[in-house]
Amino acid sequence: MNAAIKLFMVIVIGVEISFIQSVPLNLCILAVSCCYLLIKRVSIKSLLYLIIYPIIPATGLLVSQLFYGIQGPIIGWVLFTRLFAYVWLGATFTMTTNIKDLAFTLEQNFRLPSKFAYGVLTAFNLVPRIITEVQTIRHASLMRGVTMQLWSPKLYFKAILAAINWSSDLSQAMISHGFVEDAPRTHVEKTTIRWSDFAIFAFWLILVQVPIFVF
Amino acid sequence: MTTVSVSHFTFTYQHRDQPVLKDVNLTFPDGKISIIAGPSGTGKSTLLKSIAGLYPEFANGDYTGAITIGNQNIKQIPATDFSGLISMMFQNPNQQFTMTNVYDEIQFALENRQLDPAIIPERIDDALKFVNITKLKHRDLAALSGGEKQKVALAIIIAMDSDIILLDEPFASLDRQSRADLLHQLTRLRDQKQKTIILVDHDLSGYEKVVDTFFYLAPGQYQIKQLTPKEVAALLVPFDNAELKAVSFPLPNAGDAADLVLDHCELKQNDTTLLTANQFKFLNNKVTLITGENGIGKSTLFKALTRLFKYQGVITYQQKDIQKIKKKKYLSHVALVFQDAEMQFVNITVEEELALSMQNAVHNHYSKDEINAMLKALQIDGREKQVVYTLSEGQKKKLQIIEMLIMGTDILLMDEPFKGLDINSLATVVEMLRTASQKFGQTIIIISHQLSGLETLFDYHIQFKNRQLAYKEQLL
C-alpha cells in the first residue's frame, strides 16, 4: 500500500477512536492490528515491546479515572484499551514502512519539494550522532566543573551549534552529490498511487465504523 | 578543457583581521593530480571549497578574484551542470551521505544528475567495481569503517563521472592500507579516465610517487606557490626523522605507581575488536605518548577512559571501578582535551571561559598573572572580550589547552593537542605541559601524530598496534 495513504489512514482511525468511547472498538482495532503484524512477520521481540511499553501510562490513566473520574470506571477501561490501540495501530505503519518509502511518495506523488523530503531524510540519518553529541556535551561540561541539566539552555545551545555545522556539511555534501534545489530529478524507484490504495483505505475506514454500531 | 585556474583570489572571513588567502594565482593542469600541502588552518580547504562552488555560500566570508574552468568563470556555470563538472570528497567521512545504504546513496546522486533510470543500476555496478567495493553494495553506511565510507564517496564521484575531482584531506581518519588503496584508485582515474584531480593535505609524505604538481601554502604567507622538484625534495627531507629515531624511552617497572588501569578490558566497534588489554597501567605523574595508525582506536580508548564509550571489562581509577565513581567526581580527576576544541567551551567569551576554569579548578596551580603570561606566550592575550567561536582554529586550540591546564585535574588526556599549532606555539605548549607534569605532578597522556619538536616532552611511549597497547623504548 502507498506509504502516505497508509499513514493518513492510520492517523484518521487514530483520531476517530480518540473521540469515541468504546472498549469493544478499541479491542477490535487491537485484534486486527495484531493479526496484521503477525501476517507481516514482525518479530516476537517487537510485539512483546508493544505489549509492555503501554502498560505504565495506560495503568496511570486507568487508575486516575478510578479515583477522580466522574463518569465511572468504564472511561478508565476505554482509556486503558485506547492507549494499547494507538500503539498497536501505529505499529501497523511504523513496523512495516520506512521513512524512505514515505519520503519517496511524498516527493513523487504529493508534490512535496524534494528539498523537504531529502532534507528531513538526511537529518534522520544523523540521529545516532546527535544522541552521542548530547552525551558528549554533558560530559565535556562536567570536565569543566559544570553540570548541564537536561533543561539547561546551554545544553540546547551547544547541541544547536553542532547542528548548525552539520546542516552546513550535509547540505554541501548533497550539493556535491548533484542535488540542486527545485531542479527536476529522475526516479529509479517509482512510487505509485493505485485505485486499490483508495479501496483499501475506504474498506478499513468503513470496517472501523462497524463495531460502533454493533456494540 | 578542464584546466582549473585561480586568479587574484583573496578570501576574507568575517571577524578575522586578515584575509586567509591573499591574491592567489594558480593553474591546476588538466588530467593531472595536483596537491596543495601546508599546515592545517591556513586556507587550503577554503580554496578547494571555493573551486567546488560551495564557498562563499557556506562560509562566513567572501572572496574577490576569479576561479575559471576552461574559459568559464564558475559563478556563471548553472547549478545543474556543476556536479557534472566537479565533485568533491570531504574530510569527514560521516557527514557526506543522505541515504542509509550504499546503493541508495549512489542512486540518489545519479537521480540528481537526471540520468535515465534505465542506465542507473549499471552505472552503480560499474562504479562499485572500479573502486573494488562491489561487496559493499547493499551495506548500511553507518556500519562501514571510515576507509570504506571514503571508498563509497569515491564510487559516487566515479558514478557521477565529473571531470574534476576535489579531495579535502580525504585520508585524515584512514589507516595506511585504505590510504594506499584510495591513492591507487586516484591514479587509475587519472590514467584511465583522464580526470583532473586536486587534493589537499597537511603534509606531502606518501604523495611523491603519485602526484604530478605540488603546491605549498606556507604558514603566515596567505599565498600558495607551485613547488619545483627541488623544493618538493627539500620539503620531504625533514621527515627523515633522524632526531626522532635517536629518542629512547625507559620501560616501566612492575612497581611503578599507576592510578589509571585497564583490567581485562575490551573495546569493540561494530563487532570489530579495537583493543584487548588484560592488565595495562598508565603511569602516574608522567607525560606519556600514545602512537598508532589512524582509525586503530586511540580516540575511542580516550572516550572509554572518560566513560564516553561503552567497553567490556573493567577500568579502574585508584583501584576503584570508574563506572562506580560518581560521574562528576570522576571527571574532576580525569579530564579529556577533545580533538575538537569547541567541544570544550561552555561560555561565550575568552574572559568568561578563563574565569570558569579558574573558578572550578580542582587544584589551583596557576595565579592570575601566570595565566596572563600563558596567554601572552601563546599570543592570544588582549582578546578577553572576543567570542571564542570566532577565534581561528589555532587560537581555539591554544585557549582550550590553557583552560584545561587551569582545571588542574590529576590526569589529563589530550587527543591530538598539537594539530594546527605553529612551531613557536608548539615549543611554548611543550614547556607548559612539562611544568604541569614536573611541578604539579599531573599525569598527562597524549595522542599525537605529530612528533617532531616534541622530543623533550615525553617520559614514556605507548604503541597501539594489533589491538594491543605496549610500552616501547623506540619512538619510531
Next chain:
Amino acid sequence: MSKRWSLRNIILIALIAIVCGVIFWLTSFIYNALTLILTPIGLAPAANDISLGLWIVAGPLAGAIFKMPGVAIFSEVAGAVVEMFLGDQWGVMNVVSGLIQGAGAELGFAVTGYKKYGHFQLLMGAIFTTLITFTWDWFKNGYSSYGAGLLIFLFIVRFISVWIFSDPIPMAINKLLKRSRAIA
C-alpha cells in the same frame, strides 16, 4: 542565516527538532518515574502535564531562531515523523501531537502577523498550545471525565510547563546563539 526555505535551513530545522527530541527522550525516565509515583494516588495524568514543556520546545525555539512563518509547525511535524520511525512509544499519534503542538506555537507568531518573534508572541504561543493540547486531551486522555478542581490544577500545571519551555528557555538559547555569533 537567510530567511528562506533553503536546503540548509530545512536540514537545520529538522536537526533542531531532533536535538529537542533526543533531549526529551533522555528525560523520558523522569516521565516514567513521575507516572509511577503519581499512579497510586491517581494523578498520573499530571506527569503528562508537568513534562509537556519539554515536548513542545522545538516549535517556539525554531520559530524564534528562524523568524519565518511555518517554521514552528514544520519543526514539530518533522521531529514527530523522525520520532515515529525511531520507534517512539506513541508512534503515529506523534504526528497528530506534532501538528497540534506546532500549531499552538505557530499561532502565537501569527497573531502579530509574523512581524515580531519576542516574549509576547512566545507567551501567546504558550497560551494557544496549552488550550489546544488541553482540548485534545479532553477527548484523547479522558480529561472530560475529571472534576473541575482537578482540571484547573492540571491546566495550571500544564500552562506553567509549556510557558517555561516556550518563552524563557527558547529566548535564553536564542540569546546564547546570538552572542556566539552563530546567528545574526
